[in-house]
Amino acid sequence: MQRPSGLLLGVTALVLAFLTAPMLAALWLSFSPTELLRFPPPGLSLRWYADFFGNERWVLATRNSLIVATATMMVATALGTAAAIGLHLGNFRARGLLVALLTLPMVTPFIVTAAAMFFAFSTVGLAGTLPGLVLGHTVVAVPFVLITVLASLSTFDATLLRAAASLGAPPSLALRRVLLPRIWPGIAAGAVFAFATSLDEFVITLFLAGPGQFTLPRQMYANVREYMTPTILAAASLLFLASFAFLLLTEALRRR
Amino acid sequence: MAETLPRTRAALAAWDGRDLPPEAAFAALADELAAALEERRIGDVSQRLNFEQPGMRALLLRTARAAPRLAAPYAQTLPALDARWSEAETWKLIRRAGGPTTSLYLLRAVDMTRTPDGEIRAVAPDQAVFVTLFLRTLWVSLIVTVACVVLGWPVAAAIAALRPPWSSAALLLVLVPFWSSVMVRSTAWFALLQREGPINDALLLLGLADAPLQLVGTRFAVLLATIHVLLPVAILPMVGVMTRLDRRHLQAAASLGASPWLAFRRVWLPLSLPGVAAGGAMTFLLAVGFYITPALVGGERDQLVAWFIAQFLNRDVNWGMSAALSVYLLAMAGAVIALLRVLTGGVTPAGVRA
Structure with missing residues (x-):
């Protein structure tokens, strides 16, 4: 297959259209001046975005989402980076097992992770609390941090640390001045991953959030079931643009 | 107690x-x-x-x-x-x-029960719902997986074969939906599938339907939206494997006189199989535990195991039942991972989020 055949390109174009069209359609409909979800919308307006930012419930949900995502990002990045550094520099037999264990939440059905966390957190009184929710999101966010940081560590030459030590730098200084400046793009990409994961997370939130703790996905879910308005599409479009920005950010970090 | x-x-x-x-x-x-x-x-x-x-x-x-x-x-x-x-x-x-x-919940989750004397037997037919539920979950997941692999393979092959600016552009079109949240995409489908929505308009326009169809709440809607949501998950591991393939194998096949179709069937397809296995397994893993999309666009009769786990936990407050269903779901996922490890010799795909 030196050059892709016309058939292959045609099928690919169709599948890519199928992949992108629904989101573009929803994006367009969110600018509709009427409540009807008809195509094409009879014009363009920011009515539903004004509704979104003027509605207390949506604003509160956005704030909750940002709080949980920021907290998750900080905890998951700290834990994931520490684990990755330890796993990379350490020389012990259970290394592969530990990586498998830490990335297990990626291949476990989300609903099972969520239910298991609900049972565990209920027994210690963490279910329905903000720390509980952040911890729950952290569990599914850590694997992404771990993997991105491990990837950037794989290009790091560990002899540099030994050189630093031989020059008299204590480990903490070597870590700060030698290791971190070289792997920070990986850590930053991991942090973006963690933030995005938490922002999108729904199933764990469904089980672990308290009655008043509405995040954006939870608010969207509640509203869709109740009454579908273009305001929900405005919320979806904002989240979509956020994830698009995250994608560009990680791509830029990958290039560094 | x-x-x-x-x-x-x-x-x-x-x-x-x-x-x-x-x-x-x-x-x-x-x-x-x-x-x-x-x-x-x-x-x-x-x-x-x-x-x-x-x-x-x-x-x-x-x-x-x-x-x-x-x-x-x-x-x-x-x-x-x-x-x-x-x-x-x-x-x-x-x-x-x-x-x-107690074995009560684990037994009930496969439609069995114990008589007061401790004998295990099947529950009454009108109470037997869970075996059907697991079979439905398995069936839907299989359809979704096969569809994602079949639709995703050409995309991955094209991305691997295209030259730089085009291959990055195509990859971006896969990555954007991959990064955007499942809830956002399910909501978009919910809006598009409305009775007065764009899909129905298109069906009427094309003459495929005489009157607007009720699409939300059907198995068709669940399959369509789930395939859409999981397609990038299937494509990305295949892209990873195919871009790393040694193109000289194909040139060798061509120079030995193989027709493009033969080269595809005997060389390209077998070489890309690890990617197909990884992408398919990842899709299946996410599909068996899928909650959001079926819950949003599906009806009562299209719900999968995940929905029942949530129902037992949140509405019925029957933790035993949701734990038992979770155990079986986890066992299903574990079996898939084990199968994948056997098939690909221990390589598990990483970097997939949903």
């Missing part, structure tokens, strides 16, 4: 299981049920027993309310209140439920 009825449990432990338990058990039960009702602790016990044997809730509540008025010997006054207290089965049920562990 053990906390609410400790003395009843102790008294029943000494019972040989024939005839009826000793008076001490009757007395302890009446006393402890009344106390549990007083302190509002009776709900858990009555729900637990009612799940195993419908009607137990009413029996326990009735007994608890009447207990303060009853007098010894309870072995006569309790059966006088309700004839079920003179049946050994009722007492065996309580004794069995008092144990620290």
Whole structure:
């Protein structure tokens, strides 16, 4: 297959259209001046975005989402980076097992992770609390941090640390001045991953959030079931643009 | 159970299981049920027993309310209140439920139950829902996986074969939906599938339908939206494998006189199989535990195991059932991972989020 055949390109174009069209359609409909979800919308307006930012419930949900995502990002990045550094520099037999264990939440059905966390957190009184929710999101966010940081560590030459030590730098200084400046793009990409994961997370939130703790996905879910308005599409479009920005950010970090 | 009825449990432990338990058990039960009702602790016990044997809730509540008025010997006054207290089965049920562990939920999750004598048999046909549910989950997941692999393979192959600016552009079109949230994309589908929505408009315009169809709440909607949501998950591992393939194999095949179709079938396809296995397995893993999309665009009859886990946890407060269903779901996922490791020789795809 030196050059892709016309058939292959045609099928690919169709599948890519199928992949992108629904989101573009929803994006367009969110600018509709009427409540009807008809195509094409009879014009363009920011009515539903004004509704979104003027509605207390949506604003509160956005704030909750940002709080949980920021907290998750900080905890998951700290834990994931520490684990990755330890796993990379350490020389012990259970290394592969530990990586498998830490990335297990990626291949476990989300609903099972969520239910298991609900049972565990209920027994210690963490279910329905903000720390509980952040911890729950952290569990599914850590694997992404771990993997991105491990990837950037794989290009790091560990002899540099030994050189630093031989020059008299204590480990903490070597870590700060030698290791971190070289792997920070990986850590930053991991942090973006963690933030995005938490922002999108729904199933764990469904089980672990308290009655008043509405995040954006939870608010969207509640509203869709109740009454579908273009305001929900405005919320979806904002989240979509956020994830698009995250994608560009990680791509830029990958290039560094 | 053990906390609410400790003395009843102790008294029943000494019972040989024939005839009826000793008076001490009757007395302890009446006393402890009344106390549990007083302190509002009776709900858990009555729900637990009612799940195993419908009607137990009413029996326990009735007994608890009447207990303060009853007098010894309870072995006569309790059966006088309700004839079920003179049946050994009722007492065996309580004794069995008092144990620290029970197989009840694990059995019920595969439509089996235990008779009071401890025999395992299938539940009544009208209660048998879970085997159908697991088969439906398996079936939907398989369809979604096959569709994602079949639709995704050409995209991955094209991305691997295209030259730089075009390959990055195509990859971006896969990455954007991959990064955007499942909830956002499911919501978009929900809007598009409305009775007055764009999909119905298109169907009418193309003459494929005479009147707007009810699309939300159908199996078709679930499959369509789930395939859309999981397609990037299938494509990305395949892209990873295919871009790393040695193109010289194909040139060699061509130089040896193989037609493009033969080269594709005998060289390109087998070489890309690890990617197909990884992408397919990842898609299947996410599909068996899928919650959001079916919950949003599906009807009551299209829900998968995940939805029932959530229902038992949040609505019915039946933790035992949701834990049992989770265990089977986890076992299904574990089996897929094990199969994948065997097929690909220990390479698991990483970097996939959903």
